[in-house]
Amino acid sequence: xxxxxxxxxxxxxxxxxxxxxxxxxxxxxxxxxxxxxxxxxxxxxxxxxxxxxxxxxxxxxxxxxxxxxxxxxxxxxxxxxxxxxxxxxxxxxxxxxxxxxxxxxxxxxxxxxxxxxxxxxxxxxxxxxxxxxxxxxxxxxxxxxxxxxxxxxxxxxxxxxxxxxxxxxxxxxxxxxxxxxxxxxxxxxxxxxxxxxxxxxxxxxxxxxxxxxxxxxxxxxxxxxxxxxxxxxxxxxxxxxxxxxxxxxxxxxxxxxxxxxxxxxxxxxxxxxxxxxxxxxxxxxxxxxxxxxxxxxxxxxxxxxxxxxxxxxxxxxxxxxxxxxxxxxxxxxxxxxxxxxxxxxxxxxxxxxxxxxxxxxxxxxxxxxxxxxxxxxxxxxxxxxxxxxxxxxxxxxxxxxxxxxxxxxxxxxxxxxxx
Numbered sequence: 561x562x563x564x565x566x567x568x569x570x571x572x573x574x575x576x577x578x579x580x581x582x583x584x585x586x587x588x589x590x591x592x593x594x595x596x597x598x599x600x601x602x603x604x605x606x607x608x609x610x611x612x613x614x615x616x617x618x619x620x621x622x623x624x625x626x627x628x629x630x631x632x633x634x635x636x637x638x639x640x641x642x643x644x645x646x647x648x649x650x651x652x653x654x655x656x657x658x659x660x661x662x663x664x665x666x667x668x669x670x671x672x673x674x675x676x677x678x679x680x681x682x683x684x685x686x687x688x689x690x691x692x693x694x695x696x697x698x699x700x701x702x703x704x705x706x707x708x709x710x711x712x713x714x715x716x717x718x719x720x721x722x723x724x725x726x727x728x729x730x731x732x733x734x735x736x737x738x739x740x741x742x743x744x745x746x747x748x749x750x751x752x753x754x755x756x757x758x759x760x761x762x763x764x765x766x767x768x769x770x771x772x773x774x775x776x777x778x779x780x781x782x783x784x785x786x787x788x789x790x791x792x793x794x795x796x797x798x799x800x801x802x803x804x805x806x807x808x809x810x811x812x813x814x815x816x817x818x819x820x821x822x823x824x825x826x827x828x829x830x831x832x833x834x835x836x837x838x839x840x841x842x843x844x845x846x847x848x849x850x851x852x853x854x855x856x857x858x859x860x861x862x863x864x865x866x867x868x869x870x871x872x873x874x875x876x877x878x879x880x881x882x883x884x885x886x887x888x889x890x891x892x893x894x895x896x897x898x899x900x901x902x903x904x905x906x907x908x909x910x911x912x913x914x915x916x917x918x919x920x921x922x923x924x925x926x927x928x929x930x931x932x933x934x935x936x937x938x939x940x941x942x943x944x945x946x947x948x949x950x951x952x953x954x955x956x957x958x959x960x961x962x963x964x965x966x967x968x969x970x971x972x973x974x975x976x977x978x979x
Contacts, residue, residue, distance in 0.1 A: 764782070
């Protein structure tokens with residue numbers, strides 16, 4: 561939604577002090593996990609303990625904001641197009657021992673944590689991001705040059721968010737804390753045993769996942785200019801360029817995910833005016849996801865998806881009074897009208913400790929009104945143990961209508977095989 565107005569006085573509704581603390585607590589808990597996972601792997605392979613490879617990375621990211629709405633195109637107090645984005649990022653990551661089987665399968669894979677600072681226009685602020693990360697080699701171009709990727713997931717805080725009095729035009733960011741999602745594609749050149757030079761590009765999305773309106777979100781694109789310093793790396797060459805990958809067991813696993821979340825909703829009246837509900841609506845659901853492993857990196861399967869959304873299929877009052885800024889509405893008499901059951905096709909990209917799951921499906925029970933259409937979801941699974949996992953995801957309808965976050969835990973059944 562571009563604008564959110566009350567019927568009482570025509571001014572934007574501004575009871576927007578909510579901060580998604582639960583997302584913050586969840587993602588901050590993730591930050592310590594790569595370190596504990598490293599210790600677990602070390603203890604299981606004592607011969608490789610001293611060979612874990614560590615790296616410190618620094619990235620300089622000069623970039624630009626993508627102009628997705630009028631606020632960024634000049635409808636702001638500066639009365640000019642907003643382009644300014646300058647970022648500085650410091651990261652720590654670790655990799656499997658160079659002579660380990662994991663290193664030969666997931667070549668140059670690394671995972672860790674990072675912190676970044678961005679300078680934007682004054683109406684947006686200069687926020688700080690904390691995040692987990694993972695990257696790996698895509699292709700070897702020579703003994704010292706490779707094409708790599710890296711993803712980041714975390715939180716960004718310290719925004720100058722929407723405020724009806726002091727910052728009324730900023731409909732992009734409605735809360736002081738948002739999610740941070742970044743993807744890098746870059747060329748990595750091994751300059752020496754201890755130093756890499758990285759050059760590529762980055763795309764980033766900032767959003768609070770509809771937990772707070774307004775929430776148009778911010779998208780940026782930037783250069784990535786950086787360097788990495790390595791500890792315990794023994795060779796200045798790319799390893800395993802011409803070696804065969806160890807065989808994989810083609811097993812089937814079954815992930816049962818239970819999740820919860822909350823979100824805010826808005827609606828348009830018959831005259832095209834936009835309104836929001838001040839209430840936060842709870843969401844709960846489950847996914848039962850059988851997956852077949854094709855190789856070390858790819859799984860595919862189906863999922864049975866159940867959803868209970870307290871905001872679904874509510875009935876908007878026809879004649880709310882002029883004295884109230886709260887839209888009148890009522891929930892369905894039956895809770896069944898706020899539940900749905902669907903099925904989705906799933907593809908999962910598997911790496912050490914993490915998996916990225918994408919799904920697309922539709923509901924077959926109660927598939928009417930708000931549950932009608934095709935839904936899409938993207939989720940990150942973090943393996944706490946070989947069975948227990950954490951789950952962070954987001955879901956859309958018809959590729960454009962935002963739904964809600966999916967914050968949960970899961971348990972993996974079946975034969976795990978070689979992972």
